Amino acid sequence: MTTPQFALAVRYVRDMPAARRFYVDVLGLKPQREHASFIQFAHFALASDAPLGDDRAAELCWLVDDIDAAWGQLQTQGHVRMPLTDLPFGRIFSIDDADGHPCYVMQWAAARPSTPA
DSSP states (O other): OOOOOOOOEEEESSOHHHHIIIIIIIOHHHHHHHTTTEEEEETTEEEOOOSSSSSSOOOEEESSOOHHHHHHHTTSSEEEEEEEEETTTTTEEEETTTTTTTEEEEEEEESSSSOOO
């Protein structure tokens, strides 16, 4: 068997047009494929049909090069669930998407407590 590679995370949404506006217009993601009930981005997708599993949601983190610029731009674009916070692994904040799911935006710390495997 070949080693699995991460494919994508799927976020199930109630309102696809509102979700598209948030992820495309607010976060600036570029769609790779689109259908009325599915939008695929790089390693991430939105779907409005029935989920494959249970409803427990994963924490989705978006990596940026300049967390201060991202915070300045995004803090007024949605409900702030977690303000900009310094943690051992980096700096992170969260705003809610159109369905109320948290979107974590982060920048890795130069010196993280974890080590490469």
